Amino acid sequence: MKDQLKEAIIHTSETFGLDNYYLNRHHIFREKNNFHQTNYILNMEWIPNDADKTDEDHIPSGTTIIDMELHTKTLKRIVFTQGTSNAKEELYPSSDSESIIEWIEGITGYQYGHQFQISHQEEDAITFRAAVDNVGVIPSGKMEVELEGDMMTLFTIDGVFPSEDKIIWEPFSLTSDQVEPLAMDQCKITEVPLEEQEIWLPVYGIEKTIITNDGSRTIPVEAVEQAGVEVKLDTVLEWDEPIKEAFERAEIDLSPEVTVEQAIANEPHPDLLPITEEAQEKSTEEARRFLQREFPDESSQLKLTSLLRENGYLIANLEPVDSGNRIIERKIKLVMDDVNFNVLNYTDNNVVLEMFQFYESAEKPTISKDEAYKKLYEHIEVTPVYVYDPKIESYIMCGMIDCAYGVNAVSGEVILLKEM
Structure with a gap:
């Protein structure tokens, strides 16, 4: 076993009090984060030493599953199965929130109130979110704790919890005069399917977006949360003749598991x-x-909108050239070999769209965008949030525009929206 792997395993046993356990098996997985x-x-x-070993397919009570970042030795997940544990009790919190917070601070190095806060709490579970002095961050982080009686049975951590040295401090200063024209730009009409009536309903809504603190520009939320490499395109795909050649789907390997050598x-x-451009x-x-093979009659009807890397493959996203306002539109996703660029497999959401083929078309709106915006204005929320700026590798103060309501474009x- 490689020295670095052996060191991580010993560190895990000592840190989490697993003297009464043995390591049954392990795997290494590769992930990417929002900072590339x-x-x-x-x-x-980890299996308890006194567990019944006769049934290899059975996970014994008290088995502990632990995920740890190999190089930094930071905990990502710990689970005690069936609500029991043979680990040293003194190394774990009790069920009260203060004890849990103290344990999280010790195991992660994060400070409560400065890097994380409680976002939701129930009798047997607590959820924490990344926050800097009670201000949310994007990309964000999340921690979850589950309890059974007085015992913590699960802890998971995912995402980003920025330290204060990554924050560009400034007071939230957006005014309504700055927000209003930008929010107005985000007021858009979308056709939503109503299952009971089997109709498409046109609805005005405010798209969630981010505004910089000086009010000079907006930032799409998905652009900040994108973890992989992506290139936006707008290329209409045309051809003269179809290709009479059968397409055979290849099996796609989505497993993130890697070898010890790759990890080390x-x-x-x-x-x-x-x-690259090539x-x-x-x-x-x-x-x-x-498309010439699979959709020969759709020349000039589809366009390539983006290329991105996902699970070791190159993904090409296709959409209709003449897309409408419906919340569900045609989308084709091609999975390509990233070496020779052959299409290996694909998905087409036409199957989903066929569910709505007999729905009545949306009625023509009777109210304007300006009228709809006036109705929505009092429901618009602008929340301060720190957003990561890759150019300066720090978080800057911004405002998040959001609105839980919409306007029926026919009745006014x-x-x-969540009740539709």
Whole structure:
């Protein structure tokens, strides 16, 4: 066993009081984060020494599953199965929130109130979110604790919890005069399917977006939360003749498991490699050839909207050239080999769209965007949030625009969107 792997396993046993356990098996998985960094996760299954070993398919009571970042030795997850544990009790918290917070601070190095806070609490579970002095952050982080009686049975941590040295401090200063024109731009009409009436209903709503603290620009939420490499495109795919060649789907390997050698070498995640101009050209040509075979009658009807890296593959996203306002539109996703750019497999959501083929088309709106915005204005929320700016590698103060309500574009009724 490699020295670094052995060291991580010994560290886990000592840190979590697993003297009465033995390591049954382990795996290493590779992940990427929002900062284009690669993490290697050591997954371990620890079995109590006194467990019944006759049934290899049965997970004994008290088995402990631990995920740890191999290189930094930071805990990602710990689970005690069936609500029992043979670990040293003094190393774990009781069920009260103060004890849990103290334990989290010790195990993560994060400070409560400065890097995380409680976002939801129940009798047998607590959820924490990343926050800097009670202000949320994007990309964000989340921690969950589950309890059974007086015992913690699960702890997980995911995402980002920035330290104060990554924050550009400034007071939240957005005014309504700055917010209003930008919020107005985000007021858009969307057709939503209503199952009971079997109709499409046009609804005005405010798209969630981020505004910089000086009010100079907006930032799409998905752009900040994108973890992999992506290139936006707008290329209409055209051809003259179909290709009479059968397409055979290949099996896709989505397993993130890697070898010990890859982990020790700390190889960069393949999803973080740049998408070169040559790769864009070859992917575009292969997407065109694929459509010529599978959708020969749809020349000029589909466009390539983006290329991104996902699970070691190159993904090409296709959408209709003439897309409408419906919340569900045609989408084709091509999975390509990132070396020779051959299409290996694909998904087409036409199956989902067929569910709505007999729905009545949306009625023509009777109220304008300006009228709808006036109705929504009092429901718009602007929340301070720190947003990561990759150019300066720090978090800057921004405002998050959101609105839980929409306006029926036919009747003018204000409606709660989650109840639709």
